[in-house]
Amino acid sequence: MRIFPENWRIAVIRTTAFVLVIILIRTFALQWFRAFGMSMEPTIKDGSIVLANKLVYRFRPVQRGDIVIFRTSNKPYVYFIKRVIAFPGEKVEFRNGKLFINDKEIIEPYIKERGDWNVEPFIVKEGHFFVCGDNRLTFWEGHLHPQISMKNIIGKAIGYK
Amino acid sequence: MRRKTRKFILRLFFSLVFLCGIAFFVKFVLFPDENAKIQKTINMAISELENKDINNFIRHFTLDYRDGFDNTYGTLYIFLRNNINMCRYIDIDISQMEIERNKSDATVKFFVKAVIRTTDGELYKEAGRFILKMRKEDFKWKIYRLDEMEYEFD
Numbered sequence: 001m002r003i004f005p006e007n008w009r010i011a012v013i014r015t016t017a018f019v020l021v022i023i024l025i026r027t028f029a030l031q032w033f034r035a036f037g038m039s040m041e042p043t044i045k046d047g048s049i050v051l052a053n054k055l056v057y058r059f060r061p062v063q064r065g066d067i068v069i070f071r072t073s074n075k076p077y078v079y080f081i082k083r084v085i086a087f088p089g090e091k092v093e094f095r096n097g098k099l100f101i102n103d104k105e106i107i108e109p110y111i112k113e114r115g116d117w118n119v120e121p122f123i124v125k126e127g128h129f130f131v132c133g134d135n136r137l138t139f140w141e142g143h144l145h146p147q148i149s150m151k152n153i154i155g156k157a158i159g160y161k
Numbered sequence: 162m163r164r165k166t167r168k169f170i171l172r173l174f175f176s177l178v179f180l181c182g183i184a185f186f187v188k189f190v191l192f193p194d195e196n197a198k199i200q201k202t203i204n205m206a207i208s209e210l211e212n213k214d215i216n217n218f219i220r221h222f223t224l225d226y227r228d229g230f231d232n233t234y235g236t237l238y239i240f241l242r243n244n245i246n247m248c249r250y251i252d253i254d255i256s257q258m259e260i261e262r263n264k265s266d267a268t269v270k271f272f273v274k275a276v277i278r279t280t281d282g283e284l285y286k287e288a289g290r291f292i293l294k295m296r297k298e299d300f301k302w303k304i305y306r307l308d309e310m311e312y313e314f315d
Contacts, residue, residue: 076257
């Protein structure tokens with residue numbers, strides 16, 4: 001009775017190497033998430049699979065409009081996906097659903113329906129980004145609008161389906 | 162490789178699997194520790210809620226139960242009894258459970274995702290982090306406090 005293939009050692013080494021490569025890629029380069037909730041609709045639908053590039057912000061800074069995946073600072077960790085809207089020190093305001101940054105209206109092509117948010121102006125904290133979901137049809141209070149730092153950011157969403 | 166060596170490796174492998182099985186049975190089935198009992202209580206409560214078995218679900222709570230939504234044991238029971246039949250489908254998923262325990266008191270932190278479809282066809286999806294406070298009453302772990310944790314960012 002033959003239990004192991006003739007070159008079973010090679011098979012074990014190959015499998016181990018493959019698993020290690022996958023673990024390394026997942027830890028340092030790419031990670032996939034499943035979207036839960038509707039705060040990023042219509043861009044990212046509930047239940048979509050989102051692929052995060054964890055390396056991109058080592059080579060370039062966060063840009064306005066980037067969709068980022070970030071997590072809470074303490075355990076149990078919760079992961080969120082939102083769009084970067086404003087940078088440190090910028091004044092953010094919503095008037096009848098229109099976004100104003102430093103009193104200038106910002107055109108948001110990714111928004112399908114603007115909604116009617118009215119939010120008093122506030123300044124984004126130093127070293128932080130203001131992030132927001134694309135779904136503006138729910139109440140402002142129903143969304144989470146955190147100001148996050150680079151420590152919270154896991155990566156940039158590069159693909160979603 | 163020689164036949165004898167192969168047989169030896171196989172025997173060793175199956176002996177290890179067998180020993181692991183026995184160790185698992187003794188540790189988790191015959192003599193579960195208190196953390197395992199707490200986890201089992203929470204899993205049972207979730208399963209009962211998913212099956213809309215409110216009478217058994219409420220048995221996991223102490224009579225002086227309070228939560229961060231101003232519920233008491235009584236109001237929680239009445240709320241569930243009045244609303245549970247509006248749910249056609251409940252799916253609750255708990256992860257990242259952390260248990261801190263002393264002799265008869267435990268704090269459990271976890272992340273929960275809940276999906277509820279009502280009889281009207283509406284779909285509700287909620288997620289959050291919660292802290293459960295539990296204590297031992299009559300040899301059973303019961304929940305006496307539930308609070309939602311704030312999200313914290315650096």
